[in-house]
Amino acid sequence: MIQPPYISDHMCRLLHLGVGTVPLLLWWHAPSADAPSAPGMPGLVLASLVLARVALYDLRLRAFVRLLRGRERLKRVLILLSAGGASALWPEAWLGGAGPEGEAGSWASVGWASALLLVTALGCVQELRTWPDVRGVRSRRLQPFWVLRRLTGHGWGPALLAVTHPDEPGLLVPAIAVTAAELAFSGYAARTGDRQLQVVNALRLPLQPAVRVPWIQGSVLGAWAYDAVLRHPRQPDLAPWELALRHDEVLAGSPGYELAISSWRANASIPTADAEPWVSTAEAYADSLKALFQHQAGTEIPEPERRRLFATWQTVAAMTAMARAEVSLTTGLSDNAVRNRRYAAELFAVADLPLNAAAARCLTADTLAFELDRTEEALAEVDAMGDRAALPAALQRLAELVEGIAGRTGHRSGADRRRTTPLPLGSATALIEELPTWLPYLSAHYRGIAFVRHVERRVADTAHRTGGRQPDVVLPGPNRGFADMYPLPVGHGLAEVLADAQRSYARGSLETARLAAMDVLEVARSADDLAQQTAAHRLLARTAARSGNWSEQYTHLISLVASVETARDRVADADLRIDLDLARPCGELVALIVDHRVPGVPLRRRWRLRNGAGAASCCRRWAAPRTRNSPRNSWSCR
Helix, strand or coil: CCCCCCHHHHHHHHHHHHHCCCCCHHEEEECCCCCCCCHHHHHHHHHHHHHHHHHHHHHHHHCCCCHHHHHHHHHHHHHHHHHHHHHCCHHHHCCCCCCCCCCCCCHHHHHHHHHHHHHHHHHHHHHHHHCCCCCCCCCCCCCHHHHHHHHCCCHHHHHHHHHCCCCCCCHHHHHHHHHHHHHHHHHHHHHHHHHHHHHHHHHHHHHHHHHHHHHHHHHHHHHHHHHHCCCCCCCCCCCHHHHHHHHHHCCCCCCCHHHHHHHHHHHHHCCCCHHHHHHHHHHHHHHHHHHHCCHHHHHHHCCCHHHHHHHHHHHHHHHHHHHHHHHHCCCCCCHHHHHHHHHHHHHHCCCHHHHHHHHHHHHHHHHHHHHHHCCHHHHHHHHCCCCCCCCCCHHHHHHHHHHHHHHHCCCHHHHHHHHHHHCCCCCCCCHHCCCCCCCCCCCHHHHHHHHHHHHHHHHHHHEEEEEEECCCCCCCCCCCCHHHHCCCCCCHHHHCCCHHHHHHHCCCHHHHHHHHHHHHHHHHHHCCCCCHHHHHHHHHHHHHHHHCCCCHHHHHHHHHHHHHHHHHHCCCHHHHCCCCHHHHHHHHHHHHHHHHCCCCCCCHHHHCCHHHHCCCHHHHHHHCCCHHHHHEEEEEEE
């Protein structure tokens, strides 16, 4: 499983570096310095910059696993050779960089250099915003420069034109300027950890067919274990493993994220969870570390470093087991989740991480009590947590909820405690801060707040089971994805949650807005709150319309009309009834049916179009606001 580099790996690297030396060879065989078209010293500078850029990128490719690294080198070799051949065939009449005098320092040459520098600089700033350690938002004003930079091949286009046309000295200055700028940006990326290349590696790895096969998966990640651990200085960078483990925080917004999930589902014999590709990859990383202690290559590590590495593996294996437990719960394998969390609790305790050991015990009890109804085992896990005084407040609350569900007296129920002492957002942050991290740009608040949200959901479950659910029970917040930064716990009222959902809708987070509106609708129905039901149906209809789901839009519009009708009947004052305007939803209903966008709803069964009236007249007739003397059903869509 632990694999040293093969000859093919060295050959790929030499071939990649050999392509970088081609400009030097062309400069060496160029005309003598006495010739008027000789590249001279500027040509040597450009050739050296090209070689330095290729060599630097070859070093940066260490962020990839060896399988992807070799493929990336071969791909770049083919791209550079083909692009260089195409540049050599470029007609000289189309090259305007030489200037009328054919000098490298002509005004045309300097102008091209300035323009390319501007495009490169602003394009790099736009790309910098997309790095995971920056987490910036792309600027619309800089997007054209980002596109132009990609069209120039990230500076390779001007450089290859100047290399393949040495008799055009006016191309040298723009090529040198843009190549130096790209080399500086690449050096800055390498200096700051190459976080973007790590993300690319994490996205491409689950897409490889070899990673989906367990007995081949070990060989792929075993090469990573040799490169990251056995080589000096033997300080493994576990950022790739942590990226897979915390995929929902970093990778969820990338284009290849959904592709990896769909490819795993297409090749799986049983339904899989969304997190399956990433958790399986994280398990392969952890197994490759474990293999070091079962392989002869591990004996090369000195004993002190071996003990430190073994402690690191215990933490990695425990965190991976906790992630696997979450996936097991998603797929309904609660028994597997219990076994993984018990295993993680033992490893956390050995690795001297007491808070996370207690959290693993408490989550094991949570699964036993709420999912499996094995209350005696749940109480035993709670007792194994030890003294709770030093534990975070969220962990103490979850333990009390488990005891309340199990019927242990002497503790207040979670529903009663919640009304008096709501959990703060940072009440579980200490659990995450205790764990080591190889991604320093990630915050501990995301996982901590997610834990708080889980505890608050258990509060609602406890209230349901004990009959303590009140009409004003609130629900988890609408921010469910990393695009909205951090999830919000229970504690918002229905109006505040709906306002947050509307803001998510305005930002374009349709799924976030839809989930929050569905939660509002569920609680509003249990509380018989027609106003919030109406608002939730209105927002759900808007999200469905924006997503192109016409059947769902039709359903929510009909429910919206029914809710308003029920609310209208409850109002005794006729002056208040006419303020409930249904012009817009009824107009949308008419448009959906007339345009035949809703299957199974024939036009003749719903509306009677007299004298060939069209959709516009229908909207004016049936969607007009009611007046005091208008018939009751003149507006209703029945």
